[in-house]
Amino acid sequence: MIIPVINIDRKKCTSPLDCAVCLRQCPQAVFKAKPAKVYKFRETPENEYIITAPYWPACTGCRECVQRCPTGAITIEYREIPEGKEEGNNG
Numbered sequence: 543m544i545i546p547v548i549n550i551d552r553k554k555c556t557s558p559l560d561c562a563v564c565l566r567q568c569p570q571a572v573f574k575a576k577p578a579k580v581y582k583f584r585e586t587p588e589n590e591y592i593i594t595a596p597y598w599p600a601c602t603g604c605r606e607c608v609q610r611c612p613t614g615a616i617t618i619e620y621r622e623i624p625e626g627k628e629e630g631n632n633g
């Protein structure tokens with residue numbers, strides 16, 4: 543079985559809530575923005591959010607995200623793995 547491994551270079555994706563291109567453009571809604579750190583009694587500042595790809599099993603490999611990301615932060619590799627070992631992908 544071939545699975546997509548979606549990597550997001552956080553040095554290139556520095557302002558995900560302002561950009562949000564991948565969040566809007568992925569037809570499978572694979573991406574999510576989440577706070578990198580959670581504080582007690584106050585909200586996480588916008589510049590401390592990161593993009594993750596928690597819904598990667600829905601990825602069809604269309605590469606829209608790779609082509610549209612304005613900073614080139616997203617790369618996708620396709621990895622062959624044995625059946626039943628699909629876990630452990632993508633932060």
Ligand code: SF4
Pocket residue numbers: 548567568569570571572600601602603604605606607608618
């Ligand atoms: S390759 Fe296509 S389906 Fe997969 S994460 Fe990127 S935009 Fe979404």
Ligand code: SF4
Pocket residue numbers: 550554555556557558559561562563564565593610611612613614615616
């Ligand atoms: S499209 Fe690229 S730069 Fe924009 S939020 Fe997504 S990963 Fe970050």
